[in-house]
Amino acid sequence: MLDEVADWLRRRSWTAADRPLAQLLAAKERTGETVSVVLPALDEEATVGAVVAGIRRSLVETVPLVDELLVLDSGSTDRTAEVAAAAGAKVIHRDEILPELPAVAGKGEVLWRSLFVTSGSIVAFVDADLREFDPVFVSGIVGPLLTDPDVAFVKAMYDRPLDTPGGSIPAGGGRVTELVARPLLNLHWPRLAGFVQPLGGEYAARRSLLERLPFATGYGVELGLLVDALATAGLDALAQVDVGERHHRHQDAAGLGRMSAAILRTAAHRLPLDPLHPEPTLTQFERTDAGFTPSTTRVPALERPPAVSLPEYQVCPRSS
Numbered sequence: 001m002l003d004e005v006a007d008w009l010r011r012r013s014w015t016a017a018d019r020p021l022a023q024l025l026a027a028k029e030r031t032g033e034t035v036s037v038v039l040p041a042l043d044e045e046a047t048v049g050a051v052v053a054g055i056r057r058s059l060v061e062t063v064p065l066v067d068e069l070l071v072l073d074s075g076s077t078d079r080t081a082e083v084a085a086a087a088g089a090k091v092i093h094r095d096e097i098l099p100e101l102p103a104v105a106g107k108g109e110v111l112w113r114s115l116f117v118t119s120g121s122i123v124a125f126v127d128a129d130l131r132e133f134d135p136v137f138v139s140g141i142v143g144p145l146l147t148d149p150d151v152a153f154v155k156a157m158y159d160r161p162l163d164t165p166g167g168s169i170p171a172g173g174g175r176v177t178e179l180v181a182r183p184l185l186n187l188h189w190p191r192l193a194g195f196v197q198p199l200g201g202e203y204a205a206r207r208s209l210l211e212r213l214p215f216a217t218g219y220g221v222e223l224g225l226l227v228d229a230l231a232t233a234g235l236d237a238l239a240q241v242d243v244g245e246r247h248h249r250h251q252d253a254a255g256l257g258r259m260s261a262a263i264l265r266t267a268a269h270r271l272p273l274d275p276l277h278p279e280p281t282l283t284q285f286e287r288t289d290a291g292f293t294p295s296t297t298r299v300p301a302l303e304r305p306p307a308v309s310l311p312e313y314q315v316c317p318r319s320s
Contacts, residue, residue, distance in 0.1 A: 001190075001193055001194070002191065002193070004191060004235065005191060005194045005235075006194075008194055008235055008236070008238075011236075012236070012238065012240065013157075013194070013239070013240050013241075014143075014144065014239070014240075014241050015140075015241065015242040016136045016139060016140030016143065016241055016242065016243050016244075018241075019140075019143035019144070019146075021063050021065065021139060023147065024065055024139060024142070024143050024146050024147070025063055025064070025065060027146040027147045028065060028146050031149075033120075033121050033122055033145070033146055034067045034119065034120040034122065035065060035066050035067050035120045035121075035122045035123075035124065035142055035146075036066075036067065036068040036069075036070065036118040036119060036120030036122070036123050036124070037055060037059075037069050037070065037124045037125075037126060037138055038071075038072060038114045038118060038123060038125050038126070039051060039070070039071045039072070039084070039089070039125075039126050039128040040072050040074060040107055040110040040111055040114070040125070040128065041071050041072065041073050041074065041080050041084065041128035042073070042074045042075060042080070043077060043080060044076070044080050044128040045076070045078045045079040045082075047128060047129050047130060047131055047133075048080055048083055048084045048087070048128040048129075049083040049084065049086065050087075050131075050133055051128055051130055051133045052069065052071065052088055053087040053088065054133045054134070055069055055135055055138055056069060056089070057135075058135040058139075059135050059138055059139060060088075065138075065139060065142070066138065067119075067120055068090070068118055068119060068120055069088065070089060070091075070092060070117070070118060071084035071085075071089040071090070071091045071092075072091075072092055072093075072094060072097075072110050072111075072113065072114050072117075073091060073093050074094045074103075074105070074110045075094065080128075092117055094109070094110050097114075097116050098113060098312060104217050104300070104302055105217075105218075105300075106216075106217040106218035106221075107201075107218065107219065107221055108215045108216045108217040108218055108219075108220070108221030108224070108304070109217040109218075109304065111125060111215060112304040112307065115211060115307045115316070116312065116316045117316065120207065121206065121207050121208075122142055122145050122146070122206060123204065123205060123207055124138055124141055124142050124202075124204035125201065125202065125203055125204070126138060126202050127201035130246065130247065131247040132245075132247045134243070134244060136243050136244065137202050137246075140156060140241040140242075141154045141155070141156050141202060141241055141243070143241065144239050144241065145204055145205070145206060148239075150236065151237060151238075152205060152209045152233045152237040152238070153203070153204075153209060153225075153226075153233060153237060153238045153239070154203060154205070154238075154239045154240065154241060155195055155196075155197060155198070155200055155202075155203045155226070155238075155239075156200050156202035156203060156241060156243045156246075157195070157197045157200070157241065157242050157243070158196075158200070158242065158244055158245055158246040159244070160197070160245075160246050161245065175256055176259050176260050176263065177199050180260045180263055180264065181198050181199050182198065184223070184264070184267050185198055188267065188271060189227055189230065191230060192226060192230055192235075194240075195226065195238075195240060196240060196242075197240075198222065198226055199222045199263070200222065200246070201222065202243070202246075203225075205225075205229070209232065209233055210225075210307070211306060211307040211308040211313065212232060212308055213225055213228045213229065213232065214228065214303045214304060214305055215303060215304045216262075216266045216269075216302075216303050217303065217304060218266075218299075218302075219258070219259040219262035219300075220262045220263045220265060220267070221266075223263050223266050223267060224266045224269075224270070224303070227270050254284055254286070257284055258282060258284075258297060261299045262299055262300055265299045265301055266303075269301070281297065281298050281299060283295070284296075284297075
């Protein structure tokens, strides 16, 4: 580990308990910052209601820390939108935002479009598939942004057990992080080696930073934002907060492979490598009656430009 990273770990890694809610509320009132929380969701009716209700009860009604709670539906075929609205969130469908720009599938696409329909000076992203949700996932990551003007981007860190039908395996989750993202970062961006959960879906940032960053439209969005935030704001503007333990839905091996390919594609886009094939693909195999049968999927390469570069962004309802 670089000496710079070791020093950063000491100064820019906290626990949520370091900043009690009363301190955060006082800082919010003093600075005039506003907080938007965005949940990207696709077929998450089983979990999205509890996440929304937890945030609304604890951080909107009991302590007014969150000003805007949005679920951005990216095309659910179940009752995700209905459940989220009943729990107290504002629900917007992805295709309602910038309708003149056809949407593509992917988490990063949804996160990017959320900048055009939110107003907070601080924007927090929280995955909608979390179970046993604790609102500290939100208060923890926005805390440093409310109390330290030099911090611009905060990732949550946590234990990530692998929940299986036979029980929970401590630290068994995060397989793509350990096998793909962490080696990539240590090799090519060693100044980011101190992040415990570089691919975690819970993070918050100042709008003034997010609007200047490109967004990979697929699974590579978290790695892309982290790398680009480092290049744009510098390591000292980045931080992480321990929020405990994260439980969520896990993907199968094939799904993890597709996620890994998208992350590698996003990383390659940011490295001085020879140009990739314009339509990178991933071939995987499944045993069928005919033997090992290949299936090929396209690895998303599209990235959305910094929001601030679009004229449509100039008229969105964001804070000044």
